[in-house]
Amino acid sequence: MKQTLNTSWNGNMQFDALVSGHHVIMDARAEVGGQDAGPRPKELMLASLAGCTGMDVISILKKMRVEPKTFNIRIEAELTEEHPKHYSGMHLIYEFSGDGLDEEKLRKAIDLSQDRYCGVSVVYRKAMPITYEIRIMENE
Template sequence: MKQTLSTSWKGNMKFDALVSGHHHVVMDALPDVGGEDSGPRPKELMLASLAGCTGMDVISILKKMRVEVEAFDMDIVADITEEHPKHYTAMHIIYKLKGKNIDPEKVKKAVDLSQEKYCGVSAAYRKALTLTYEIQISE
């Protein structure tokens, strides 16, 4: 199976990626390196990809477990090298869930299933860097 993504240069440091044939993602650099800061940097999108992938898994699994979530946020804290090529060496996901009577064991199971079985982004990143997580639940 193959996937194709088309990306076009839009001048200076701006690139426009056509995702799934109809969603445009504009990437750009900061002004100090020739960009206009009109979009996120490509490496930042790696963090967004991880959050989206595991977040969709966790919500889907919790729905099947009949866990009612009122709010769900994630923070990803990443360590990046100072030397070129600058790359991530570690990512830490903080899963933040809010709701009444949320069973912590069910949430842990959902997160573990995402991290160990379903999230392809996590699987790819784990081959290149340290990937850890924590869960925070509030009412």
């Protein structure tokens, strides 16, 4: 299945990508000629990974009849110093809260996402190591 995406230059360092009918404005910081009107493209790589695996995990947990009260994914990424600057590794921190959460079920859902379902993760793992941890937060 072929997919296409159009990205238009809006002037200066700003670009507008039309993604699934939604405009995603990307821009650079002012010190490099942008107006800071949107996220940087590399940061969107992190958002893509978090969104992809997050949707998988929630879908799998629902099938397991596990409903977290809250779910958050933080990503710590190592950026190289030399050009072209790129991520050399990513560490995902899956944070859950809720009553009676079974860590083994959470781990199974994450492993299924990482190993079988999340296409973003599969591609990124070909370029760098990706690790993760699970944190079960106390209910407030």
